[in-house]
Amino acid sequence: MSSFAEPISKLIRELMRMPTVGPKTAQRLAFHILFSSAEEARQLSDAISEVKEKIHPCRRCFNLTDTDLCSICRDERRDSRLLCVVSDPRDIAALERTGEFKGRYHVLGGKLSPMEGVGPAELKIQELLERIRKEEIKEVIVATDPDISGEATAMYLSKVIKPLGAKISRLAYGLPIGANIEYADEVTLARAVEGRREI
Amino acid sequence: MSSFAEPISKLIRELMRMPTVGPKTAQRLAFHILFSSAEEARQLSDAISEVKEKIHPCRRCFNLTDTDLCSICRDERRDSRLLCVVSDPRDIAALERTGEFKGRYHVLGGKLSPMEGVGPAELKIQELLERIRKEEIKEVIVATDPDISGEATAMYLSKVIKPLGAKISRLAYGLPIGANIEYADEVTLARAVEGRREI
Numbered sequence: 253m254s255s256f257a258e259p260i261s262k263l264i265r266e267l268m269r270m271p272t273v274g275p276k277t278a279q280r281l282a283f284h285i286l287f288s289s290a291e292e293a294r295q296l297s298d299a300i301s302e303v304k305e306k307i308h309p310c311r312r313c314f315n316l317t318d319t320d321l322c323s324i325c326r327d328e329r330r331d332s333r334l335l336c337v338v339s340d341p342r343d344i345a346a347l348e349r350t351g352e353f354k355g356r357y358h359v360l361g362g363k364l365s366p367m368e369g370v371g372p373a374e375l376k377i378q379e380l381l382e383r384i385r386k387e388e389i390k391e392v393i394v395a396t397d398p399d400i401s402g403e404a405t406a407m408y409l410s411k412v413i414k415p416l417g418a419k420i421s422r423l424a425y426g427l428p429i430g431a432n433i434e435y436a437d438e439v440t441l442a443r444a445v446e447g448r449r450e451i
Numbered sequence: 452m453s454s455f456a457e458p459i460s461k462l463i464r465e466l467m468r469m470p471t472v473g474p475k476t477a478q479r480l481a482f483h484i485l486f487s488s489a490e491e492a493r494q495l496s497d498a499i500s501e502v503k504e505k506i507h508p509c510r511r512c513f514n515l516t517d518t519d520l521c522s523i524c525r526d527e528r529r530d531s532r533l534l535c536v537v538s539d540p541r542d543i544a545a546l547e548r549t550g551e552f553k554g555r556y557h558v559l560g561g562k563l564s565p566m567e568g569v570g571p572a573e574l575k576i577q578e579l580l581e582r583i584r585k586e587e588i589k590e591v592i593v594a595t596d597p598d599i600s601g602e603a604t605a606m607y608l609s610k611v612i613k614p615l616g617a618k619i620s621r622l623a624y625g626l627p628i629g630a631n632i633e634y635a636d637e638v639t640l641a642r643a644v645e646g647r648r649e650i
Contacts, residue, residue, distance in 0.1 A: 255544045256515070256544055257505075257515055257516045257518070258517060259498070259506055260502060261505060262501070265498075265501045268481050269487075269491065270484075271479060271480070271483055272476065272479065273480075275611045277471065279544075281469050281470070281472075283541060285469075285503070286503070286515070289484075295470075295502070296465045296499055297497075297500045298496075299458055299464075299465040299466075300462065300484055300492055301493070303458045303461075303484060303492075304489055304492045306456075316459065316485070318456045319456070323454070323456070329592070342478070342482060344454055345455055348454035356604060405650070432648060448624050
């Protein structure tokens with residue numbers, strides 16, 4: 253028998269379902285909630301319900317949104333003929349933080365992975381090809397992860413997009429800023445040599 | 452402008468109010484909730500509301516409970532004349548996990564700390580003295596933290612409890628199990644020598 257009253261044990265169990273939250277963290281969070289104001293706890297509980305009720309994929313790009321079209325698709329100042337393809341909505345947030353990209357996005361909803369049963373039909377690839385045609389996209393930047401399935405996805409996309417006449421590019425590979433050449437893995441270093449640029 | 456839809460940003464902000472949860476963890480937790488089933492998210496949100504609605508201090512010992520008397524106060528098998536005094540309800544859970552203590556508890560609700568304006572009147576000390584008299588307590592074990600304010604609290608309690616005729620003891624100080632003598636701090640080591648036991 254746990255020595256906590258059942259509502260506390262229940263909250264700890266629910267919190268422990270979350271990633272990186274073990275028993276000690278769950279207990280710390282539960283007591284934080286318990287000792288916070290009723291208002292603060294209500295806001296957290298409401299935020300959880302609200303996110304489940306209101307968030308759904310954008311009708312056009314499949315980014316997560318609480319409106320019919322997401323804020324990026326609605327933004328008229330963005331270049332409507334430049335498209336960045338990502339596998340997950342979280343990648344959009346990472347790219348937006350750089351402030352470098354001024355086009356729009358398309359979320360595939362995953363990466364090609366035959367081992368896990370994810371083929372082209374499981375991803376929003378048909379929708380992507382339709383957009384490229386309909387929105388007269390000039391350039392598609394493929395921003396899938398630099399791992400095996402991300403690479404496979406990029407290869408597949410280049411094969412199906414090229415016939416449509418759009419330019420297709422891939423994020424640059426190379427050394428991360430602040431890295432040591434001495435400790436860089438050989439694949440990254442080989443790609444950095446291969447992708448060298450004149451200065 | 453954050454590139455997340457407002458309900459997601461709001462959930463991330465609410466999660467970030469919790470201890471040890473920074474922006475990256477909050478984002479990871481928010482997306483976990485977003486991608487979990489509606490049922491799972493509802494259970495978490497309900498558990499948060501419920502803990503705030505149902506949990507209050509036990510009428511007798513000030514442990515947290517969802518009933519009038521907490522489960523330990525209601526347990527007839529526990530030694531009703533042995534009392535362990537703790538500063539926080541969480542300490543009860545830690546002591547219960549040891550399975551060593553078979554008496555009941557009394558939660559002070561803090562430690563004496565004149566610097567922070569916590570005097571005897573701010574803690575449940577009058578209630579403790581009344582219990583010692585009324586419940587004919589034989590022994591009081593003071594289990595406050597081994598730090599300055601925990602020590603001050605223990606000293607104060609021994610002063611006010613002794614006249615009532617109850618035996619009063621303090622948790623043993625010494626080396627934690629698994630520690631290295633070489634790396635033990637000198638205060639702990641001095642206390643371990645002082646409190647040595649014949650073998």
